[in-house]
Amino acid sequence: MKVQLRIKRFDPEHQPGAWWSEHQLEAEPSDRILDLLNRVKWEQDGSLTYRRSCAHGICGSDAMQINGTNQLACKSLVKDMGPQIAIEPLRAMRVIKDLVVDLEPFFGMYRKMQPYLINDEILPADGKERLQSQTQHLRYEDTTKCILCACCTSSCPSFWASQEYIGPQAIVQAHRFLFDSRDRATAERLRLAGDVMGVWRCHTIFNCTRACPRSIKITQAIGEVKRAIAMGGVD
Amino acid sequence: MTQHHEFDAVIVGAGGAGLQAALTASGLIQVAVLTKMYPTRSHTGAAQGGIAAPLGNMEEDRWEWYMYDTVKGGDYLVDQDAAEILARESVQAVYDLEHMGLPFDRTPEGRIEQRRFGGHTRDFGAAPVMRSCKSADHTGHMILQTLYQNCIRQNVRFFDEFFVVDILIHDQVARGVVAIEIATGEMHIFHSKAVLVASGGFGRMFAVTSNALALTGEPVASLYRRGLPLEDMEFFQFHPTGIYKMGILLSEAARGEGGVLLNDRGERFLERYVPTLKDLAPRDLLSRFIYQEIQEGRGIGGKDYVYLDIRPETINHYQSAPGGRTVTAEELEQKLPDIIEMMRVYQGLEPMKEPVPVHPTAHYAMGGIPTDVHGTVRIGPNRLALGLYAAGECACVSVHGANRLGTNSLMDLIVFGRRAGSAMAEFCKRADFPALPPQPEAEVVAELERIRGGRGKERAGPIRAELQRTMTDRVGVQRQEEGLREARDKLRELRERYQSVSIQDRGVRFNTDLLETFELGGLLDLAQVTAASALARRESRGAHFRGDFPGRDDQNWLKHTLAYRTDGVGAAPTRGEVRFEWRPVVINRFEPKARKY
Numbered sequence: 001m002k003v004q005l006r007i008k009r010f011d012p013e014h015q016p017g018a019w020w021s022e023h024q025l026e027a028e029p030s031d032r033i034l035d036l037l038n039r040v041k042w043e044q045d046g047s048l049t050y051r052r053s054c055a056h057g058i059c060g061s062d063a064m065q066i067n068g069t070n071q072l073a074c075k076s077l078v079k080d081m082g083p084q085i086a087i088e089p090l091r092a093m094r095v096i097k098d099l100v101v102d103l104e105p106f107f108g109m110y111r112k113m114q115p116y117l118i119n120d121e122i123l124p125a126d127g128k129e130r131l132q133s134q135t136q137h138l139r140y141e142d143t144t145k146c147i148l149c150a151c152c153t154s155s156c157p158s159f160w161a162s163q164e165y166i167g168p169q170a171i172v173q174a175h176r177f178l179f180d181s182r183d184r185a186t187a188e189r190l191r192l193a194g195d196v197m198g199v200w201r202c203h204t205i206f207n208c209t210r211a212c213p214r215s216i217k218i219t220q221a222i223g224e225v226k227r228a229i230a231m232g233g234v235d
Numbered sequence: 236m237t238q239h240h241e242f243d244a245v246i247v248g249a250g251g252a253g254l255q256a257a258l259t260a261s262g263l264i265q266v267a268v269l270t271k272m273y274p275t276r277s278h279t280g281a282a283q284g285g286i287a288a289p290l291g292n293m294e295e296d297r298w299e300w301y302m303y304d305t306v307k308g309g310d311y312l313v314d315q316d317a318a319e320i321l322a323r324e325s326v327q328a329v330y331d332l333e334h335m336g337l338p339f340d341r342t343p344e345g346r347i348e349q350r351r352f353g354g355h356t357r358d359f360g361a362a363p364v365m366r367s368c369k370s371a372d373h374t375g376h377m378i379l380q381t382l383y384q385n386c387i388r389q390n391v392r393f394f395d396e397f398f399v400v401d402i403l404i405h406d407q408v409a410r411g412v413v414a415i416e417i418a419t420g421e422m423h424i425f426h427s428k429a430v431l432v433a434s435g436g437f438g439r440m441f442a443v444t445s446n447a448l449a450l451t452g453e454p455v456a457s458l459y460r461r462g463l464p465l466e467d468m469e470f471f472q473f474h475p476t477g478i479y480k481m482g483i484l485l486s487e488a489a490r491g492e493g494g495v496l497l498n499d500r501g502e503r504f505l506e507r508y509v510p511t512l513k514d515l516a517p518r519d520l521l522s523r524f525i526y527q528e529i530q531e532g533r534g535i536g537g538k539d540y541v542y543l544d545i546r547p548e549t550i551n552h553y554q555s556a557p558g559g560r561t562v563t564a565e566e567l568e569q570k571l572p573d574i575i576e577m578m579r580v581y582q583g584l585e586p587m588k589e590p591v592p593v594h595p596t597a598h599y600a601m602g603g604i605p606t607d608v609h610g611t612v613r614i615g616p617n618r619l620a621l622g623l624y625a626a627g628e629c630a631c632v633s634v635h636g637a638n639r640l641g642t643n644s645l646m647d648l649i650v651f652g653r654r655a656g657s658a659m660a661e662f663c664k665r666a667d668f669p670a671l672p673p674q675p676e677a678e679v680v681a682e683l684e685r686i687r688g689g690r691g692k693e694r695a696g697p698i699r700a701e702l703q704r705t706m707t708d709r710v711g712v713q714r715q716e717e718g719l720r721e722a723r724d725k726l727r728e729l730r731e732r733y734q735s736v737s738i739q740d741r742g743v744r745f746n747t748d749l750l751e752t753f754e755l756g757g758l759l760d761l762a763q764v765t766a767a768s769a770l771a772r773r774e775s776r777g778a779h780f781r782g783d784f785p786g787r788d789d790q791n792w793l794k795h796t797l798a799y800r801t802d803g804v805g806a807a808p809t810r811g812e813v814r815f816e817w818r819p820v821v822i823n824r825f826e827p828k829a830r831k832y
Binding site: 011013014030032038041042043045046047049050051052053054055056057058059060061071075077079095100101107111114115116117123127128129130131132133134136137140141144145147154177180182183234 | 333
């Protein structure tokens with residue numbers, strides 16, 4: 001099928017403002033949007049700039065707006081997008097060049113949440129694994145799937161309003177450790193998540209949940225963190 | 236403006252091996268980790284099925300059985316001292332990951348749950364054993380996340396989106412690296428006592444591959460350009476179950492849970508070839524048997540693929556689930572969520588109701604930078620470099636020999652990443668900073684400026700496409716003298732054409748046109764070494780199958796290949812031919828035998 005691709009471009013080295021490039025391509029319905037971007041770069045315009053790596057939805061490099069919604073270009077297919085496809089960088093993040101945005105603030109929010117297991121207790125005497133029941137594992141399993149692609153955070157209206165807001169991704173990290181039976185930093189995690197720029201900025205709009213390419217139930221996870229703060233601890 | 240940094244050690248790459256090495260070394264010495272992406276983008280995160288360790292949580296298992304499987308799986312080209320280390324240290328490695336927070340699946344008793352995987356057996360080959368520790372079918376993701384999380388906790392110093400363009404090794408001493416800060420285009424020199432290369436694979440030399448676009452191996456090519464040997468490059472693994480045409484991996488875990496491969500007659504054809512392990516035989520054999528079925532006209536509809544069938548009714552019909560028990564769709568969805576989703580997204584079909592078209596896909600380099608069991612890089616059959624280390628897929632310890640077993644790549648990262656990190660830290664504590672050559676970045680900057688300022692008519696896109704097609708068609712699952720010679724000639728032509736390559740983006744900031752073209756130069760070097768090594772080895776062993784020499788020849792070829800460039804040293808792509816030396820295989824426990832499954 002014939003596809004018209006419109007890509008929002010920005011290269012301050014050459015031109016101060018953004019502009020749109022247009023590309024006509026013959027595509028298969030099963031082609032990924034990333035395949036189209038690669039073809040533009042390799043066959044038409046080598047200066048087109050975007051991040052990409054695994055090309056099958058697990059590395060999180062190629063998050064962008066495709067026809068107005070945040071998606072991974074490698075997990076979004078032509079047949080679901082139709083013959084007119086508009087591509088823009090993620091919203092509310094500083095654009096460095098074309099579809100590449102500055103992710104440092106995003107990873108800063110990630111680091112702020114102490115995204116690692118905290119448990120300084122003595123390890124099991126037999127030297128083996130800590131025990132965790134299947135039910136305990138299921139309690140936090142969903143939020144372990146996060147690939148840090150930024151689809152959720154940059155789809156959130158609260159984040160559009162203020163980039164000081166830690167955003168859904170950072171709360172997903174908080175959830176992943178708060179509800180892990182092995183973690184011992186509950187009080188500190190609740191304090192961080194409950195900050196003035198924390199969970200209470202979430203107004204349950206569900207954009208993050210819809211945007212997540214890993215199908216994490218983000219709004220639900222945020223709700224569970226809010227409840228834990230209100231209750232003063234996890235159940 | 237070139238910026239200068241000084242660190243005791245520089246780690247090139249932030250996948251499993253680089254992060255594990257950083258965790259081990261960073262408390263002891265000053266370490267900088269450079270990655271051309273963000274650490275969490277690394278391809279370790281794409282590993283699906285699991286990480287092997289004989290914990291014995293499900294059934295009896297022993298490290299000797301694991302070692303034997305690794306040696307036999309590698310068609311006896313494995314260095315057995317390395318395999319013994321892998322097998323012995325694997326158990327503690329898994330416990331350490333759990334203690335760091337890795338969310339493993341659990342048994343009803345709360346222990347780490349394990350599953351079957353290709354080539355892993357109990358009692359020296361008697362039957363499949365449950366050895367793979369896992370988190371559903373995203374184990375690599377969990378390992379990458381857990382290691383990165385702990386690096387943050389330890390304040391490891393990262394340089395994200397720093398692209399290493401040259402490794403400074405002069406007179407066999409590592410002295411640092413040259414890197415481009417991608418966002419600004421600025422050059423940085425990292426002066427160090429030691430360098431550890433953990434840059435992963437280079438499967439992008441093939442047209443059909445499971446590998447990420449970033450897997451182009453230029454740090455490996457850098458060492459080759461600087462005159463160091465590459466080991467066993469003819470051994471490249473083709474995973475039997477890539478998504479048809481796309482090459483995206485569908486984990487062996489699918490077969491570990493009971494999935495089977497079927498030909499056009501609906502026959503479970505592996506029963507004929509490998510009656511004991513069937514669909515859970517090692518990957519080299521399965522890829523070759525799929526190829527054979529296709530050659531003999533039994534691909535689906537006579538085409539170039541077979542079916543992977545994970546429908547519960549099929550699994551229950553063959554009683555192919557672990558222990559022959561009955562499985563349900565719900566259970567499979569829980570155990571294989573990601574690959575089932577990939578089948579739905581990329582193939583548009585319903586795997587609980589229909590079988591899935593698959594064929595072999597280029598997956599893993601068994602060969603690479605030769606190292607000893609401490610990760611120290613070899614510069615010849617009997618000599619080691621000073622201050623230079625390598626670990627992970629880019630390295631060849633050699634623990635995988637001629638064919639890697641599934642789940643062994645992840646364990647390799649942890650065990651040998653840690654050993655390399657530890658050896659490097661010890662080295663740095665007693666070493667001084669070696670002198671840098673004058674203008675250490677000059678050579679590679681000249682090559683980058685040649686590309687950026689090129690006025691030739693060649694473009695990277697077509698050269699890359701022809702390179703990949705040549706490698707898949709001529710240096711793939713089945714190889715022949717004639718095809719390999721054609722590949723060699725074609726690659727020679729492509730390397731010449733690369734000399735007149737030009738790019739469209741002549742800017743400085745975030746110039747991926749320049750970097751992709753530089754990556755292509757690395758792929759051209761590595762493809763040449765791969766094809767030349769395959770042409771030289773006149774036998775079939777593991778993943779290297781020569782139609783014209785179908786048998787294994789221990790008399791003449793039970794040895795490792797070391798490939799060197801012949802045209803001087805430098806930082807630009809090579810233009811000359813490849814010369815070879817050989818190194819004996821370490822055999823101290825299991826004598827080579829015919830390989831039956």
